[in-house]
């Protein structure tokens with residue numbers, strides 16, 4: 001189980017991760033979906049204690065990863081397959097990892113077999129193809145027989161066989177009762193692999209729903225369309241509730257992430273007449289595609305704002 | 310998979326494993342062996358050349374000269390091969406990104422720092438002292454007028470050990486602080502070798518004074534008894550500089566993102 005609470009990472013120019021909260025549950029493959037630059041890698045690095053959050057926290061198996069004495073038993077990760085000393089053999093790389101945990105060399109040869117690295121394990125990593133490096137990274141992640149696994153875009157650059165192999169592997173790991181977090185920027189990749197989706201864009205949570213809900217368009221980001229004679233007054237009241245409001249071309253307001261009940265209540269409280277109130281559902285896939293297609297439109301900022309379009 | 314309540318190992322156990330992993334890391338890259346070869350050639354080679362050189366000069370029979378100067382001359386230059394070994398143990402991981410996996414296996418950064426300082430420092434010191442001893446013994450063979458008493462050998466090797474411990478801690482600290490091989494290497498060479506020799510060469514007093522404040526001057530004095538300074542000053546230079554470098558490197562490892 002991985003728990004992410006209010007996780008935030010502010011770099012000088014960008015807020016890479018913005019107040020993310022979600023859980024990754026055991027026994028499932030959780031897809032971590034977002035366009036390039038959404039903050040997936042940064043989130044994973046913070047979960048693993050590599051980068052320090054500006055705010056918030058992450059727990060792996062109930063504890064901060066950076067304090068663990070035997071971290072490879074709590075979580076194994078493949079973040080960047082290239083991040084290996086090229087002069088060392090794959091097997092030596094694994095032996096070093098094993099030694100940090102007192103894991104016997106027998107286990108090293110076991111994971112080498114499991115990922116199908118075979119005799120290449122004794123060659124220096126310098127000569128490995130990307131696919132072989134991915135396999136080495138996955139072997140390292142599996143070494144400590146961990147309760148949780150984090151894979152950052154593991155299918156990137158793999159051929160079809162490699163992709164199938166990863167799908168089967170993460171399925172087996174989840175069926176074993178492990179927690180599996182798998183990132184990708186492709187919705188299509190996730191459809192066939194994940195049970196649950198955590199979708200982010202520009203560092204913010206867009207959705208946290210099962211794959212069925214996503215495919216049915218449920219749990220989708222809701223929008224409410226409201227017509228009122230007192231547009232400015234209602235917009236002001238909604239903004240004070242930290243809701244995002246867009247004026248539409250036909251003089252209505254589009255409120256994001258709220259239900260009709262909420263908008264109706266806000267209108268009542270503000271003493272504003274409502275002439276029309278309608279919920280609009282957008283499928284997550286559509287939201288996701290919109291987000292990848294046009295990054296300006298879904299400008300996310302920390303403060304509520306009125307976006308004119 | 311079965312959930313087993315895992316007993317958290319104590320800090321000492323985590324350190325011992327991290328140190329064992331560091332030792333294996335050093336052994337499994339070729340650069341280490343190239344550095345050791347370079348150290349062996351330089352320390353033993355220069356030591357023997359210095360002895361041969363001395364054999365031609367007049368050595369007063371009433372004033373026997375200990376052969377330990379051979380190892381000391383050898384280490385004066387040969388130490389750099391060992392400092393490079395210690396430095397690369399740190400900076401190569403930043404260059405290749407391998408620091409990421411390393412910190413996933415040993416996320417307790419204080420423990421990693423301790424292991425990554427201790428193992429290269431011990432390796433550099435043990436190797437350097439052994440090679441110096443070999444140079445001393447070979448010097449005896451080259452120039453039979455030289456002597457090598459146990460007391461002289463112990464004194465000389467202890468001074469060499471102090472220089473190598475201080476030097477490798479300086480190198481590792483700078484490696485963690487600067488994270489770049491080129492930057493850290495240049496800084497170590499400047500502080501330890503180039504500036505201490507170069508600055509006095511200008512014949513300007515304040516430059517010479519400045520040179521005497523560098524860690525290299527402390528190392529040169531400890532090995533060769535020059536330039537003019539007291540043992541306290543030399544010790545302060547060795548301990549002070551390596552302490553500052555270690556603090557800066559420790560700050561960088563413990564407080565900054567992995568890199």
Ligand SMILES: Nc1ncnc2c1ncn2[C@@H]1O[C@H](COP(=O)(O)OP(=O)(O)O)[C@@H](O)[C@H]1O
Pocket residue numbers: 011012014015016034035036037038039040041042043
């Ligand atoms: N070390 C860094 N310094 C500054 N900006 C960074 C750094 N790492 C990532 N970013 C920025 O943070 C955002 C999120 O990046 P990342 O987590 O790599 O996204 P993803 O993995 O979803 O593609 C991007 O805008 C990226 O440019």
Ligand SMILES: [Mg+2]
Pocket residue numbers: 037040041042152153
């Ligand atoms: Mg990424």
